[in-house]
Amino acid sequence: MPVSQTNFAWATLLDVGPPEPGRHRLHDRLAHALRTAIRDGRLPEGAAVPPSRALAEELGCSRWVVTEAYGQLIAEGYLSARVGSATRVSWSPDTAPPRPRTRHTPTPPPIRYDLAPGLPDLRAFPRRRWVDAVRAVIGSAVHYDLGLPDPTGHVVLRTTVAQYLRRSRGADAHAVSVSVCAGVTDGLVRTCRALRAEGITDLAVEDPGWGRLRDAATSAGLRVHPVPVDHDGLRVDDLARTSARAVVVGAAHQFPTGTVLSPARRARLVRWAREVDGFVIEDDYDAEFRYDHHPVAVMQGMDPSRVFLLGSVSKTLSPALGLGWLVAPAVMIPALRAANPVAAAPPVLDQLALATFIDRGWYDAHLRAARRRFRSRRDLLVRTLATGLPDGRVAGTAAGLHILLHLPDGADTRTVVRAAADAGLRLADLDDYRTKQSAERALVLGYGNISDTEIPPALALLREALRSPATQAPPDPGRDHP
Numbered sequence: 001m002p003v004s005q006t007n008f009a010w011a012t013l014l015d016v017g018p019p020e021p022g023r024h025r026l027h028d029r030l031a032h033a034l035r036t037a038i039r040d041g042r043l044p045e046g047a048a049v050p051p052s053r054a055l056a057e058e059l060g061c062s063r064w065v066v067t068e069a070y071g072q073l074i075a076e077g078y079l080s081a082r083v084g085s086a087t088r089v090s091w092s093p094d095t096a097p098p099r100p101r102t103r104h105t106p107t108p109p110p111i112r113y114d115l116a117p118g119l120p121d122l123r124a125f126p127r128r129r130w131v132d133a134v135r136a137v138i139g140s141a142v143h144y145d146l147g148l149p150d151p152t153g154h155v156v157l158r159t160t161v162a163q164y165l166r167r168s169r170g171a172d173a174h175a176v177s178v179s180v181c182a183g184v185t186d187g188l189v190r191t192c193r194a195l196r197a198e199g200i201t202d203l204a205v206e207d208p209g210w211g212r213l214r215d216a217a218t219s220a221g222l223r224v225h226p227v228p229v230d231h232d233g234l235r236v237d238d239l240a241r242t243s244a245r246a247v248v249v250g251a252a253h254q255f256p257t258g259t260v261l262s263p264a265r266r267a268r269l270v271r272w273a274r275e276v277d278g279f280v281i282e283d284d285y286d287a288e289f290r291y292d293h294h295p296v297a298v299m300q301g302m303d304p305s306r307v308f309l310l311g312s313v314s315k316t317l318s319p320a321l322g323l324g325w326l327v328a329p330a331v332m333i334p335a336l337r338a339a340n341p342v343a344a345a346p347p348v349l350d351q352l353a354l355a356t357f358i359d360r361g362w363y364d365a366h367l368r369a370a371r372r373r374f375r376s377r378r379d380l381l382v383r384t385l386a387t388g389l390p391d392g393r394v395a396g397t398a399a400g401l402h403i404l405l406h407l408p409d410g411a412d413t414r415t416v417v418r419a420a421a422d423a424g425l426r427l428a429d430l431d432d433y434r435t436k437q438s439a440e441r442a443l444v445l446g447y448g449n450i451s452d453t454e455i456p457p458a459l460a461l462l463r464e465a466l467r468s469p470a471t472q473a474p475p476d477p478g479r480d481h482p
C-alpha cells in the first residue's frame with residue numbers, strides 16, 4: 001500500500017557516514033545510506049522520499065548530491081520517479097531483488113542543445129599543438145623524470161605556472177609556493193585539509209555558488225557556512241555572523257551570478273582575514289576570460305600571506321586533462337604537505353606537456369583565440385535574447401563562459417527547465433546553486449560549449465518552453481516575483 005506521508009527524521013535515518021575506501025564521494029555515501037534503509041525495511045515500499053531540495057537542506061549538502069543519489073537508486077530499481085509526483089521506494093525486502101531500469105522505462109529525450117554552464121569549447125581543444133607538446137616531452141624528458149614523481153608537482157611546471165601567474169594574473173607566485181593538482185576542486189580539498197590541521201574548522205562559501213566546492217570542503221571535514229552574494233560580489237560584512245576563519249571566493253567572476261568583487265570589498269576581505277587570523281581562498285576558475293577590459297589582477301597579490309590562489313585549465317583547455325594549481329601562503333606550505341601525505345600530482349608527462357604548451361607561447365595564443373570566440377558568442381547570445389526574449393533580463397559581467405537570465409514575470413524556472421529538457425534543450429536553474437530557494441527566478445546559461453549556429457535554435461526552444469502553460473508559476477506567498 002502506498003505510503004503518502006513521509007515524516008521521517010531524514011538526517012537520522014540516513015546516517016551518511018564517513019568516507020570509506022571506494023565510497024568517498026558524498027553522493028555515493030548518500031546512495032549507500034538510502035539503499036541500506038530500503039534493504040533493511042526502515043524505508044518501506046511506497047514511501048515517498050523528500051524532494052531533492054528539501055533533503056539537501058536537511059542534510060546540509062548540495063541538491064546535486066541528492067539528485068545523483070536518487071538517480072543511482074532509480075537506475076538500480078530501489079526508487080521510482082514519475083513526472084509530477086513524488087519519488088517513491090519501489091522495493092521491499094520481501095520481494096525479489098530489484099530489477100535495474102530496463103529499456104521499457106521511458107528514457108529522457110536526447111539533448112540536442114546544451115546551454116548548461118560548465119564547459120569550454122571542446123571542439124576548439126588545440127589537439128595538434130597538444131600532440132606536439134606531448135611528442136616534445138616524450139622525446140626530451142630525462143630518464144630521471146620517469147622516476148618517482150614529486151607529490152607537489154614537477155618543478156618545471158611549478159616554475160612555468162608561477163611565471164604565468166605573475167605575468168598574466170599579477171600573482172605573487174614562485175615555484176616553491178605553487179603545487180600542481182588535478183584542478184580547483186582537488187586544490188580546495190588539499191587546502192581544506194591543511195586548514196583543518198591548523199585548527200580552522202569552519203569555512204564560508206558563496207551562496208549561490210558551485211555545489212562541488214561546498215562538497216569538497218565538507219569531504220575534507222570542514223563545516224560550511226553559506227554567505228550571500230549581491231551585485232558587488234560576496235557580502236563580506238556577513239562573514240562576521242559566522243564562525244568561519246576561511247572563505248572561498250570567486251573574486252574575478254563569481255559563479256553563477258557573474259559579479260566581480262568590488263575593490264572596496266576586496267580590501268575589506270583581506271582585512272577580515274587578518275582580523276580573524278584566517279585565510280581567503282581565491283577561486284580563479286575562469287578569470288582569463290574578460291571581454292570588456294583586461295582581467296582584474298588576482299586578490300592573492302594584495303596579501304600573499306593570507307590568500308590561497310586556485311586555478312586550472314578546466315575552463316581554458318578541458319576538464320578532462322585534470323591539471324590545475326594551488327598557490328599557498330609560505331606559512332601554510334609545510335601544513336599543506338603534511339595534511340596531504342598521499343595526494344599525488346597529475347601524471348608527470350601531462351604536467352611537462354602543459355609546461356611545454358605554455359613555454360612555447362601556445363597557451364597564450366589559444367587564450368587569445370578563445371577570448372575572441374567567446375566574446376563574439378556571448379554578444380550573439382545577448383543579441384538573440386534581446387530580440388527573441390525581450391522580457392528576459394541578462395545579468396553578469398561580460399566575462400567567463402556563462403550569463404544569468406532573469407525570466408519574465410510569472411515564469412517558473414523549474415518547469416521551464418523541465419519543459420526545455422522534454423524538447424531536448426538542457427538548461428540550469430539558478431536555484432540549483434543555492435542552499436535555499438529564493439524569490440529570484442533566473443537561468444544560468446553557459447555558452448562555452450555550444451556552437452554559434454546552435455544558439456538561435458536553442459533559444460527558440462527556450463521561448464517555446466516559456467510559452468508552455470505549465471511554466472507559469474502559481475501565486476506563491478513564500479516566493480515573491482522579482
Ligand SMILES: Cc1ncc(COP(=O)(O)O)c(C=O)c1O
Pocket residue numbers: 118182183184185186210250255283285311312313314319324
Ligand atoms: C566556480 C567554479 N570553480 C572551479 C571550477 C573548476 O573546477 P576544476 O578545476 O576542479 O575542474 C568550476 C567548474 O565548473 C567552477 O564552476
